[in-house]
Amino acid sequence: MEFDFSPITDNWRFLLRGLELTVVLSLATMALATLLGLAVGLGRLYGPKWLRVVLGFYVDSMRAIPVLVVLVWTFFAFPILTGVTLPPFWAALAALTIHIAAFVSEIVRAGVTSVRPGQTRAALALGMSGAQLVRKIILPQAIVRILPAYGSILSVTIKDTAIATVIAVPELMRQTETLAAQTFRPIEVYTTTMIIFFLILFPVTRGVDAIYRRVAHLGQS
Amino acid sequence: MSASLKPTAPAERAGQQPTIAYDGVVKRFGSLTVLNGVSAEVYKGEVVCLIGPSGSGKSTLLRCTNGLETVDGGRVLFDGGVVPSDQELIRRVRQRMGMVFQNFELFPHMTALDNITVGPTTILGEKAASARERGLALLDKVGLRQKADAFPSALSGGQQQRVAIARALAMNPEVMLFDEPTSALDPETIGEVLNVMKRLADEGMTMLVVTHEMTFARRVADRVLVFDHGRIVEAGPPEQIFENPQQERTRDFLGHLGWNG
Numbered sequence: 001m002e003f004d005f006s007p008i009t010d011n012w013r014f015l016l017r018g019l020e021l022t023v024v025l026s027l028a029t030m031a032l033a034t035l036l037g038l039a040v041g042l043g044r045l046y047g048p049k050w051l052r053v054v055l056g057f058y059v060d061s062m063r064a065i066p067v068l069v070v071l072v073w074t075f076f077a078f079p080i081l082t083g084v085t086l087p088p089f090w091a092a093l094a095a096l097t098i099h100i101a102a103f104v105s106e107i108v109r110a111g112v113t114s115v116r117p118g119q120t121r122a123a124l125a126l127g128m129s130g131a132q133l134v135r136k137i138i139l140p141q142a143i144v145r146i147l148p149a150y151g152s153i154l155s156v157t158i159k160d161t162a163i164a165t166v167i168a169v170p171e172l173m174r175q176t177e178t179l180a181a182q183t184f185r186p187i188e189v190y191t192t193t194m195i196i197f198f199l200i201l202f203p204v205t206r207g208v209d210a211i212y213r214r215v216a217h218l219g220q221s
Numbered sequence: 222m223s224a225s226l227k228p229t230a231p232a233e234r235a236g237q238q239p240t241i242a243y244d245g246v247v248k249r250f251g252s253l254t255v256l257n258g259v260s261a262e263v264y265k266g267e268v269v270c271l272i273g274p275s276g277s278g279k280s281t282l283l284r285c286t287n288g289l290e291t292v293d294g295g296r297v298l299f300d301g302g303v304v305p306s307d308q309e310l311i312r313r314v315r316q317r318m319g320m321v322f323q324n325f326e327l328f329p330h331m332t333a334l335d336n337i338t339v340g341p342t343t344i345l346g347e348k349a350a351s352a353r354e355r356g357l358a359l360l361d362k363v364g365l366r367q368k369a370d371a372f373p374s375a376l377s378g379g380q381q382q383r384v385a386i387a388r389a390l391a392m393n394p395e396v397m398l399f400d401e402p403t404s405a406l407d408p409e410t411i412g413e414v415l416n417v418m419k420r421l422a423d424e425g426m427t428m429l430v431v432t433h434e435m436t437f438a439r440r441v442a443d444r445v446l447v448f449d450h451g452r453i454v455e456a457g458p459p460e461q462i463f464e465n466p467q468q469e470r471t472r473d474f475l476g477h478l479g480w481n482g
Contacts, residue, residue, distance in 0.1 A: 120328035121289055122326035122385075126340040126392060128309070136343055140330045217374035218330040 007183035008192050018175030019196060025089070025171055026158040029096040033157070036097060037104020044105065045112055046134070062102030068163050071095040075167040085091070090166035092171075100157050107149040111142030117220050144212075144219030151208030155201050164198075172196065222464075238301050240265050240396060240427050241286060247294030248281055248451075255281045257293065257451035263396075268428045270438035273448030274474060279431040282448075283398050286429065287318045300395075316344060319389025323401040325381040327373040333360065333384045334369040337391045345392070352391070357388040363417050379410025383417055390421075397421065399430040435480050439463050447471045457471075 039120040044055045078174065079085040086094060109159070115138050123133040162173035172193060180189040241261035248256035256278045263269050271279040284290040285297055288304055298303040299318070305311050322395040327336050337356040341347040359368045363383035373381055382402055389397060399418065403411045415437050422428055422441050432438055438445055438459060445462040446457040447470065455468040463480065466472050 083289065118324055118326040119324060119328065121284075122320075122322060122328070124318035125287055125289060125315055125318075125398075126388070127312045127344045128340075129312060132343050136339060137328055141328075144330065157233045217372060220374060 003188055004185060005188050005192075006033045007179060007189060011179055011183075014179060015172065015192070015196075018170060018172035021089075021163050021170060022158070022172040024202075024212050025096070025161045025164065025169070027091060028093055029100060029161065030095070030154055030157050032097040033100035033104050033153075036101035038108055040105035041108030041112070042103060042134070045109055046130075059102045059105055062099050067096065067099045067160055068166070070099050071163055071167065074098075088164070088167045088169045090168045091167060094160070096157065096160060096164075100153060100160070102155050103156075104150070107146045107153070108142065111146035112138055112148075114145055115141045116221055141219045141221060147208060147212040147215070151205055153197075153206050153213070154208065158201060158204070159197065206207055222278040228481055237264060239263055240267075240300060242428070243282065243285075243295070245271065245295035246285060246292050246297060246454065248278070248285060248290060252349045255451050256285070256292075259451070259453055261446055261453060261456065262297075263429060265395075265426065265427055266425045267443045268422045268426075268441055270364050270442040271429065271431045271446045271448060272433070272435070272445060272462075272474070273420075273454075274477075277448035277449050278451040280400050283320075283400050283429060283431055286396075286398055287320060288365060289320075312318070312344075316392055317394055318396045318398055319386075319392060319394035320398045321400065321402045322383050322390055323404050325373070325378070325382050325385045325405070327376075327385055327388070329373050332370050332372055333365065333376065335372070336384055337388045340388065340392050356387070359390055360384070360421075362390075363387045365415070377410055379413045382406065382414045386414075386417055386421075396427045396429065398406070399428065399432070401431050401433065403434055420438050433478075435463070435475070435478060447474065449474065464480070466471065 014108065021214060040055050041058065044052050044059070045053070071092060075086065075088065075091040078091075110133075119137055119141070120133060123137045128136070161171055164171050165174040166175060176189055176193040180186040232262055241263040243259050243261045246256050247254070255276075257406040259278070259282055261269075264307055271282065273279055281290060285292050286299070286304070288306065291306050303324060304314055317419065327333075328339065331339060334345070334353065334356050337359055338347075338349070338352040341352040341355070342349055357366060357369060360369055365383055365387075368376060368380060368384070373384070386397075386402075387461060402418070403414050406414060411434070415434065418428070418430070418437070419441050430438070440459075442459050445459050446453050447462060447466075447468070449470045454470040455462065455466060457467070461467070462471060463475065466475065
């Protein structure tokens with residue numbers, strides 16, 4: 001069997017454009033999912049009863065529904081129901097954000113509840129308000145504590161962007177499929193994309209671990 | 222050791238309003254009655270030590286003082302007013318009381334200095350520069366000026382507790398509540414914390430100290446309250462409690478500790 005990598009060397013710009021979109025989609029999803037997840041997590045911890053019930057149902061739903069189903073529903077069913085059509089990139093961003101945010105909210109909740117009660121007592125004894133307690137004392141420690149889990153979600157997010165190919169978002173996976181089909185070189189093209197994903201994700205996971213090791217003591221009360 | 226010159230017995234304070242007054246305080250956790258009608262007064266400048274077996278209600282009474290626990294019966298008065306249960310109102314009371322915990326509870330994500338300044342800057346709105354200056358002076362006072370930029374994880378237990386005392390003092394409290402401040406410490410660092418507390422007492426700070434350090438209570442307290450099963454079984458100056466206890470319960474408790482006067 002002979003390998004021919006010329007389809008990749010000839011079309012690297014085509015793949016690079018896909019990679020760029022993958023990175024943009026990943027970062028945008030992670031940024032939005034972090035904000036939404038933080039809000040949902042705090043809402044479930046400190047919000048009124050009805051809000052906790054609603055948010056709990058949302059999180060349970062996202063844990064039970066495959067992200068691919070959420071994505072396809074957002075792109076194909078949502079426009080029919082509402083009359084609002086989302087371009088593929090925005091549909092992918094919305095679906096991934098809604099899905100990932102649920103998992104972010106769960107680690108936020110776990111992080112906050114893991115800060116020991118004595119820290120709350122110490123802050124309250126100083127005279128802090130509930131909001132000051134959460135902002136100044138609890139959240140900074142919780143964020144440090146959830147870093148490893150957050151790193152896992154980050155790598156899952158980057159990998160999950162590949163499913164956006166099913167709604168024709170021209171990210172790395174979509175470009176890869178197109179190239180493989182046009183050049184009849186699936187082995188070389190798909191292998192290249194595997195390696196690209198690995199080269200992105202390996203430093204990300206290792207990097208988060210390294211950061212955590214340096215700051216872990218800041219979260220240990 | 223110089224004898225205390227402060228007037229201490231409640232009788233000598235007739236007409237003076239106590240800084241803190243407990244009036245028949247009852248506290249229950251489920252079916253367990255932790256405080257069963259505790260009444261006592263603490264006057265300005267007094268050092269009152271709370272001693273007694275574990276689970277006798279000393280720490281709970283301390284927490285009822287600044288509203289970390291609510292009372293189920295009776296009243297806690299601070300400066301003549303009932304300590305409120307409303308979360309906004311209680312904050313004003315807490316800002317006037319410092320509290321030091323058994324496990325220090327320094328904020329691990331802040332340096333020693335930031336631990337001290339976070340209260341004044343966040344709660345009182347003090348300017349960062351002035352809070353920093355006072356914070357450094359307080360670190361000086363507890364002998365840890367050189368540790369200003371150290372994180373709690375880099376400090377020994379005794380050092381952490383001294384920073385915690387400085388953190389409480391930064392709010393300029395009128396009363397300091399100490400909840401077993403040396404119980405989690407290695408024996409060799411207990412002394413440095415007790416020395417800081419002794420100096421604070423000498424400066425006239427009003428202090429409530431839950432402690433198992435009988436030598437400290439004997440030397441520094443103006444009055445000692447002996448707890449057992451949620452009640453104060455005996456109260457009096459340390460000379461009485463440690464040399465001539467009036468109650469069988471007090472003798473039992475001190476006997477178990479091997480205290481021999």
